[in-house]
Structures are given as structure tokens and as C-alpha cells.
Amino acid sequence: MPHKDLLDIVSLEREEIEHLLDQAVPFKDLFTRSVKKVPALKGKSVLMLFYEASTRTHSSFEVAAKRLSADVTNFDVAHSSITKGESVRETIETLQAMRSDFIIVRHSRAGLPGTIARLTRASVINAGDGAHAHPTQALLDAFTIKEKFPDPAGKRVLIIGDILHSRVARSTSTILKKIGVEVAFLGPGSLVPRVGPEHIRRFTNYKEAMDWTPDIVYLLRVQMERQDVQFFPSLREYHRLYGVTDARLAEIRQRGLYIMHPGPVNRGVELCDAVMDYERSLINDQVENGIAVRMAVLYWLKPGAKEE
Amino acid sequence: MTLLIQNARIASEHSPVLTRGDVLVENGIIKTIAVGMAPADGARVIDARNRIVMPGMFDAHVHFREPGFEAKETIASGSAAAINGGVTGVVMMPNTSPAIDSATVVASVLESARRHARIPVLTSGCVTKGRQGKELAAIDGMRALGVKMLTDDGDTTADPALLLRAMQYAGEFGMFFASHCEVAELAGPRALNDGLVSYRLGIKGSPACAEEIIIDRDIRLAHATGAHIHIQHVSSKLGMETIRWWKSRGDVRVTAEVSPHHLLFNEEHIGDFDTHYKMNPPLRTRSDNEALLQGLIDGVFDIIATDHAPHTPFEKSQDFISAPNGITGLDTALVSLYHHFVSSGVFGWDLLVKRYSAEPRRLMGLPVASIAQGQAADLLLFDPDGATTFTEEFMQSKSHNTPFLNQTLRGSVDLVLLGDDLLLDR
Numbered sequence: 001m002p003h004k005d006l007l008d009i010v011s012l013e014r015e016e017i018e019h020l021l022d023q024a025v026p027f028k029d030l031f032t033r034s035v036k037k038v039p040a041l042k043g044k045s046v047l048m049l050f051y052e053a054s055t056r057t058h059s060s061f062e063v064a065a066k067r068l069s070a071d072v073t074n075f076d077v078a079h080s081s082i083t084k085g086e087s088v089r090e091t092i093e094t095l096q097a098m099r100s101d102f103i104i105v106r107h108s109r110a111g112l113p114g115t116i117a118r119l120t121r122a123s124v125i126n127a128g129d130g131a132h133a134h135p136t137q138a139l140l141d142a143f144t145i146k147e148k149f150p151d152p153a154g155k156r157v158l159i160i161g162d163i164l165h166s167r168v169a170r171s172t173s174t175i176l177k178k179i180g181v182e183v184a185f186l187g188p189g190s191l192v193p194r195v196g197p198e199h200i201r202r203f204t205n206y207k208e209a210m211d212w213t214p215d216i217v218y219l220l221r222v223q224m225e226r227q228d229v230q231f232f233p234s235l236r237e238y239h240r241l242y243g244v245t246d247a248r249l250a251e252i253r254q255r256g257l258y259i260m261h262p263g264p265v266n267r268g269v270e271l272c273d274a275v276m277d278y279e280r281s282l283i284n285d286q287v288e289n290g291i292a293v294r295m296a297v298l299y300w301l302k303p304g305a306k307e308e
Numbered sequence: 309m310t311l312l313i314q315n316a317r318i319a320s321e322h323s324p325v326l327t328r329g330d331v332l333v334e335n336g337i338i339k340t341i342a343v344g345m346a347p348a349d350g351a352r353v354i355d356a357r358n359r360i361v362m363p364g365m366f367d368a369h370v371h372f373r374e375p376g377f378e379a380k381e382t383i384a385s386g387s388a389a390a391i392n393g394g395v396t397g398v399v400m401m402p403n404t405s406p407a408i409d410s411a412t413v414v415a416s417v418l419e420s421a422r423r424h425a426r427i428p429v430l431t432s433g434c435v436t437k438g439r440q441g442k443e444l445a446a447i448d449g450m451r452a453l454g455v456k457m458l459t460d461d462g463d464t465t466a467d468p469a470l471l472l473r474a475m476q477y478a479g480e481f482g483m484f485f486a487s488h489c490e491v492a493e494l495a496g497p498r499a500l501n502d503g504l505v506s507y508r509l510g511i512k513g514s515p516a517c518a519e520e521i522i523i524d525r526d527i528r529l530a531h532a533t534g535a536h537i538h539i540q541h542v543s544s545k546l547g548m549e550t551i552r553w554w555k556s557r558g559d560v561r562v563t564a565e566v567s568p569h570h571l572l573f574n575e576e577h578i579g580d581f582d583t584h585y586k587m588n589p590p591l592r593t594r595s596d597n598e599a600l601l602q603g604l605i606d607g608v609f610d611i612i613a614t615d616h617a618p619h620t621p622f623e624k625s626q627d628f629i630s631a632p633n634g635i636t637g638l639d640t641a642l643v644s645l646y647h648h649f650v651s652s653g654v655f656g657w658d659l660l661v662k663r664y665s666a667e668p669r670r671l672m673g674l675p676v677a678s679i680a681q682g683q684a685a686d687l688l689l690f691d692p693d694g695a696t697t698f699t700e701e702f703m704q705s706k707s708h709n710t711p712f713l714n715q716t717l718r719g720s721v722d723l724v725l726l727g728d729d730l731l732l733d734r
Contacts, residue, residue, distance in 0.1 A: 010508075089622070089625070089626065109629045109630065110509055110510040110581075110627075110628065110629060111509065111511075111627045111629065112627040112629075112630075114580065114581060114627070115581075115627040129510070130510050130511065130629075132509055133510065170507075170508070193507045195502075196507050197507075
């Protein structure tokens with residue numbers, strides 16, 4: 001079944017996920033060649049609609065689209081009539097006239113990419129909507145994990161941090177479940193929802209979480225900007241309770257665990273400086289793999305296809 | 309006009325058993341109820357064929373959006389939706405623009421109702437000016453025009469001292485208070501239960517305790533002042549149990565309402581951001597549905613009210629966070645309650661008539677409609693074997709933001725008679 005849009009991970013079948021991850025491999029192989037570009041999407045147009053600031057995801061999509069030879073337009077949200085009170089829907093009706101094949105959207109409102117998807121024939125890719133979903137991040141995380149563990153079933157990933165506000169935690173835990181990886185959450189009680197999917201273990205104590213014997217420690221960015229009220233007393237206290245301190249890094253190294261982080265990193269909060277040189281840090285792999293899986297997604301989606 | 313309805317089954321609030329009979333209405337009064345009546349000359353005769361004659365329903369919680377939001381609803385369209393659903397009287401909420409917080413606005417609303425509505429349209433009035441929670445509204449001026457219910461509906465009167473004084477002041481005039489219960493700081497800006505669905509959708513949820521705290525607070529204020537408090541649209545099990553406990557004490561004047569959507573739907577229905585299930589208080593869990601139903605059966609809830617809240621298709625087609633709260637209810641309530649509860653024997657006709665016709669009228673100090681000799685005709689003919697498809701064309705509300713859109717349910721309202729005025733005949 002061809003998909004028009006990629007809005008979340010929940011709507012993907014396991015086979016579709018495996019297919020996308022397999023497709024990303026040859027795209028990644030291109031990166032080491034002198035000519036990194038293929039003509040797969042020549043003549044197609046990609047519109048970047050980023051209502052929230054983003055450097056990594058935005059550039060990653062832009063590079064992915066350009067390596068597929070698509071034309072990329074950046075819709076300048078900051079200077080558009082959106083700031084003059086135009087509704088998102090009016091903007092989309094305007095954009096519809098531009099006849100883009102793909103719209104890549106990031107917005108602080110959960111569910112908004114889905115609303116856009118229903119209003120346009122273009123393929124809509126959710127590049128992050130509030131705390132709801134970030135499907136390409138989940139795909140790149142799964143891809144990165146499979147590079148290290150080709151058969152990841154039964155492996156354990158401990159996701160540490162602000163689960164409550166994190167679309168990454170939601171999408172990545174969903175994709176990991178689909179490929180057979182076990183997931184646990186660790187964080188302050190105020191940032192780990194008490195009610196969550198039954199298959200996800202919930203820890204608020206670092207030591208107990210490590211006793212669960214994870215294979216990968218996945219740190220989330222502490223998103224101070226999403227916190228409308230205070231969730232923990234100070235960054236210092238957060239680092240002490242949930243951060244990868246030097247002492248904890250030593251334990252992680254001794255156990256041979258991998259470290260992941262969706263970026264950008266708050267040094268001294270989620271992790272200490274030394275993690276940046278840790279040999280089993282996959283943070284840079286995640287960035288590179290992001291381009292490959294986004295190419296696979298752009299190549300896979302079918303603009304104009306009917307979604308159920 | 310003389311109207312003879314033959315072969316009817318008659319529902320009342322007092323018994324689950326329907327009584328058989330013919331109902332003769334002359335000049336707006338129920339003249340005779342008997343079996344096997346012969347039609348008089350010139351009488352219109354309707355063969356009910358075992359359909360049910362019952363009193364007109366009364367909805368004590370509707371938003372008719374006039375003045376200020378006439379694109380969503382007007383008194384004319386809202387009252388037409390009421391008639392369409394077998395409802396022959398309503399109480400408007402005051403969250404209009406301007407808010408209904410003075411004799412001037414009350415007078416203009418009542419004048420519009422007199423001109424445009426074929427059923428009694430009552431209005432509540434604000435507790436505070438502009439529903440701002442800062443200064444008391446012009447309470448006595450509104451009372452003089454017949455306002456009985458005071459509410460800042462949609463918002464809780466946040467300052468308990470202000471509400472306490474309002475209760476001390478207006479309780480003396482025989483007015484009562486209706487509370488939309490919500491601690492704003494806990495509830496957050498979005499109408500979505502705090503739970504598995506809010507986690508999945510990534511939207512900050514509103515915990516049931518945000519509602520339950522104010523339910524308890526406002527009943528305590530009524531207890532302290534002797535005022536009558538009416539708790540609106542209770543959505544949670546603990547909210548219901550709080551009211552049950554206070555009622556069991558017997559030393560506070562408290563009434564409460566439940567809406568059809570909180571009985572029928574829960575957070576799971578939201579699925580993938582379906583705004584037709586977005587309302588405030590939010591839909592909670594299946595176990596809350598069950599508890600609320602038990603509360604209705606046990607009499608913890610005095611009345612059923614829809615919180616009929618029309619919004620334009622454009623507004624509801626926005627993303628879940630931007631879309632406004634509320635669904636329509638007047639066109640659909642009676643049929644949906646019949647379909648889901650009465651037809652399957654969960655509760656009887658007596659409960660439906662008591663909670664959606666008799667008690668709401670008592671709450672408002674109005675005479676209760678009943679099918680009895682000498683009563684003014686306020687009745688409807690309901691076909692339990694019929695079916696209703698809630699298309700946009702069928703529904704009379706200006707808006708059609710309802711989960712029942714395009715659904716077909718068992719039961720149909722075939723005729724509505726109010727006095728000498730045949731409001732609906734299909």
C-alpha cells in the first residue's frame with residue numbers, strides 16, 4: 001500500500017519500516033562517493049515549512065532532498081503573513097497553489113501536520129509536531145541501532161530524560177517496539193508520565209534503571225523551552241540524578257554500552273563533556289543516518305496517493 | 309385545533325411501564341386520556357401505532373451563541389435544533405459576546421427569543437462581569453427579568469472569596485449557581501483527559517482532579533452559605549462520588565448534571581485527533597462512563613443536559629489543539645439516549661422523562677410537563693422502531709460538529725406539540 005504521508009510511526013507496518021530501513025542502506029553508501037547525487041526526484045519540488053526553529057532536522061531534510069535532485073523551497077515562516085494572524089489553513093491553501101510534491105512540516109502543535117495532510121495532495125512529512133511524533137528521527141534511530149545490532153530483537157534501550165514533552169521518546173519507543181527492541185523510560189517523576197504504554201518499563205531511579213541492563217543509553221534533550229511550569233528544581237540537580245556524569249560514563253564504558261542523543265546536546269546537563277569523545281557514542285552516526293533515511297522516505301512516499 | 313392521538317403508549321417519570329391510551333388535545337390542553345376514543349368532528353386523528361407519547365424534553369445547558377457568534381448558532385437555529393430533537397425548552401449559557409451579564413443583554417436575548425423561537429428559551433446570567441472572575445455582575449437586574457441560574461460557564465469563578473460573596477448575596481434572591489468545574493492551573497489549555505491518549509497524542513492532558521477539586525470546593529461554599537449549587541457536566545467517577553457523598557449528608561442544596569457524551573464516549577474515541585470528541589470537561593475513560601451511568605441510575609445526577617456547543621466546520625476542521633471545545637447535542641440527544649440505553653433496557657423511559665424533562669424544569673422553577681388530563685400540551689411522539697440518520701440536512705443546528713454526523717440510530721421524533729402549536733410533524 002503506497003503512503004501519501006509520513007505523519008507518525010504508529011501507522012507504519014513492521015514490513016514497511018524494514019523496507020524503509022533497507023532502502024536507506026544504498027543511499028548511505030552514496031555518501032562516500034565523489035558524486036553524492038542521484039536523479040531519483042528530478043523535477044519534483046519540496047517545500048520546507050518549519051514553524052519551529054531547527055537546524056539539524058531542517059538541514060538534514062534539505063540535504064536529503066537535494067541529493068535526490070529535488071528542488072527545495074524554504075517557506076519563510078518568520079516573514080510570512082502567519083505572523084499577521086493568518087491561520088495555518090489559509091497558508092496551506094496558498095501553498096497548495098505552488099503545487100509542491102512534498103511538504104515537510106515542523107510545528108509546535110501536535111496533530112497539525114495531519115491537518116495539513118488532509119488539505120493537500122502533496123506528500124506531507126512530519127518533521128516534528130509538539131510532543132506528538134517525529135517519525136524520521138525514529139527511523140534514523142532504528143537504522144543506527146540496526147547498524148550495531150543487525151538482529152536487534154531482545155536488545156534493551158533505556159531512554160532518559162523529559163519523556164513528557166518528547167516526541168522523540170514517543171516515536172522512537174514505538175518503532176523500537178515494532179522491531180522487537182525493549183524500551184524503558186527513566187527520568188524525574190514529573191517528566192515521565194505515570195500512564196503510558198504497558199510494554200514500556202518506567203524508572204525514576206538511575207541505579208534501578210541500570211540494573212535492568214540496557215544495551216543502549218538514549219539521552220533526551222532537556223527542553224527548557226517546553227516547560228510551562230517548573231518540573232525539577234535545577235539543571236544541576238537534574239544532572240546529578242539523571243545525567244551521564246563522569247562516574248556514570250565510566251560504568252557505561254566498562255559495560256560497553258552505546259550512547260545516543262537526538263541533539264542538540266546540552267553539555268553538562270544530559271551528559272558530561274567526556275561523552276563527546278566516548279568511542280561508543282552514536283551521536284554523529286545518528287546525524288549522518290538521518291540524511292539516508294530521509295532520502296529513503298522521500299523516495300518511498302507517493303504524492304497524490306490515497307490515505308485511509 | 310383538536311388532535312386525537314390514538315393507540316399510543318404513554319411515558320411518565322413515575323413508572324417504567326408505558327400505559328396504553330388515546331390522547332385528546334383541544335386548544336392546547338390535554339382534555340382526555342382514554343382507551344378507544346372516537347374522534348370528534350373536525351379533529352385531526354393520528355394513529356400512533358404503538359408509538360410513544362411523552363412530555364417534551366428540557367435542556368438546561370445550551371449554547372445558542374447569540375449575541376456575538378451567530379456564524380455558529382442563533383436563537384432561531386438553536387431552538388429549531390431543539391424542536392428537531394424533541395426538546396421544548398432550554399436554558400442558554402451566558403458565554404456570548406457581550407457576555408450575558410446585565411439586564412440589558414438579558415433583555416435583548418429574551419427579545420430575540422420571543423421573536424425567533426417557538427419554544428421557551430430561558431437564559432442564565434453571569435456570576436461576574438464579562439465572566440472575568442473579578443467583579444460581580446448586575447445580579448438583581450437580571451433576576452428582575454427572570455434569570456434564575458448564575459454561572460460563568462466555560463470558566464470557573466477562580467476566586468473562592470468572590471464566589472462565596474456572590475452566594476451569600478444572590479442566594480437570598482432565590483437564585484442558584486451552576487458551576488463549570490476546573491482548576492485552570494491544573495487543567496492546562498487543552499480539553500483532553502490526562503492519560504494514555506494524551507500521552508499518545510503528545511498533548512498535555514487535564515487530570516480529573518482539576519475538575520473534582522472545584523466540584524468539592526463549590527459544594528463546600530454552598531454548604532457554608534446555604535446557597536443552591538448545581539454542578540454542570542460531571543465527567544469523572546470521583547466527581548460523581550464527591551456529589552454522591554455530599555448528597556448523602558443531606559445538609560447542602562446540591563444538584564448535578566451529566567451530558568450524553570460523557571456517558572457514551574471516552575478518550576479512546578479521539579483516535580487520531582478527531583475534534584468531534586474534543587470538549588471541556590474532556591472525555592475520560594471507559595470506567596468513568598460506567599460510573600457516570602450508575603450515578604444517573606442512582607439519582608446522583610438530577611438532570612441530563614447536552615452542553616449543546618455549536619462550532620463552524622472551519623473551526624472544528626483545524627488541528628486538535630486549535631479547534632474549539634464542544635459538540636452539538638440538541639438534534640441528537642433524545643434519539644442517542646434511546647438508542648444506547650432505553651432500547652437495550654439499561655434504563656427505562658421513566659428515567660429519561662424524569663432526568664431530561666421533569667427535573668430540569670423543576671430545577672428552573674417551571675411547571676413540569678406531563679401527559680395527564682388538564683395539562684397544557686407539551687408532548688412529543690416518539691417512534692422506537694423508527695430510525696434517524698443525522699445528516700447535515702436533517703440537523704437543524706447551524707453547526708454539525710457531532711460524533712453522530714451521518715450515523716443512523718434507532719428511534720425517531722415524529723411529532724412535537726407545544727400548546728396549540730404543532731412544532732414538528734413528520
